[in-house]
Amino acid sequence: DVKVTQSSRYLVKRTGEKVFLECVQDMDHENMFWYRQDPGLGLRLIYFSYDVKMKEKGDIPEGYSVSREKKERFSLILESASTNQTSMYLCASSGWAVAYNEQFFGPGTRLTVL
Amino acid sequence: AQRVTQPEKLLSVFKGAPVELKCNYSYSGSPELFWYVQYSRQRLQLLLRHISRESIKGFTADLNKGETSFHLKKPFAQEEDSAMYYCALDSGAGSYQLTFGKGTKLSVIP
Numbered sequence: 001d002v003k004v005t006q007s008s009r010y011l012v013k014r015t016g017e018k019v020f021l022e023c024v025q026d027m028d029h030e031n032m033f034w035y036r037q038d039p040g041l042g043l044r045l046i047y048f049s050y051d052v053k054m055k056e057k058g059d060i061p062e063g064y065s066v067s068r069e070k071k072e073r074f075s076l077i078l079e080s081a082s083t084n085q086t087s088m089y090l091c092a093s094s095g096w097a098v099a100y101n102e103q104f105f106g107p108g109t110r111l112t113v114l
Numbered sequence: 115a116q117r118v119t120q121p122e123k124l125l126s127v128f129k130g131a132p133v134e135l136k137c138n139y140s141y142s143g144s145p146e147l148f149w150y151v152q153y154s155r156q157r158l159q160l161l162l163r164h165i166s167r168e169s170i171k172g173f174t175a176d177l178n179k180g181e182t183s184f185h186l187k188k189p190f191a192q193e194e195d196s197a198m199y200y201c202a203l204d205s206g207a208g209s210y211q212l213t214f215g216k217g218t219k220l221s222v223i224p
Contacts, residue, residue, distance in 0.1 A: 004157075030210075031210045033211075035214075040123060040216065041216060042120075042200060042214050042215055042216035042217045043158075043200065043214040043217075045211070048210075048211065050210060090158065092158075094210060096210075101146070101204050101210060101212070102148075102160050102163075103160075103212060105157045105158040105159065106157060107157045108157065
């Protein structure tokens with residue numbers, strides 16, 4: 001069964017802290033994505049990666065960075081958390097061999113920045 | 115640039131009534147379109163894709179290139195259909211990104 005896991009379901013951090021959100025997939029997928037999900041704004045792509053050590057900016061990369069050192073793991077980093085980064089963060093993966101470019105999502109991490 | 119528009123943030127229907135969730139897209143090529151669904155406390159998952167012309171959980175969606183629409187329909191709504199629905203577009207040509215709409219929350223009233 002396809003599986004995308006995220007390190008935390010809920011996270012509370014303080015303004016200015018460095019925050020790491022981890023995502024792991026066990027499907028040997030090439031592509032991985034980080035989205036934030038906000039009411040009324042839908043899913044917005046932050047960063048994505050189509051290979052190890054490769055990364056591309058999405059629609060809203062400001063204030064975020066990513067790391068992909070291994071194929072199965074894609075990390076989202078908030079260098080200095082701010083209150084406007086309070087959101088639900090979703091990780092997803094897809095593979096070239098997967099029909100129709102279907103993306104498989106993790107359960108999400110709800111981050112609150114105080 | 116490609117864009118997906120879901121004009122309704124919230125749609126409420128009575129159980130047994132027909133449902134139509136609207137989706138319009140903007141893209142000059144031949145897109146592939148999807149509907150994703152997120153039930154309460156569950157992860158976002160693929161519901162259906164236009165290319166396979168399938169019916170999932172009684173839902174269907176037809177791609178209308180003339181109207182650039184991909185509306186999701188079900189003849190008789192069930193309470194378990196209450197969820198958040200997102201329309202998504204893949205521009206194709208080897209792209210691996212999806213462009214999502216802002217979502218429509220469907221509430222089925224018992």
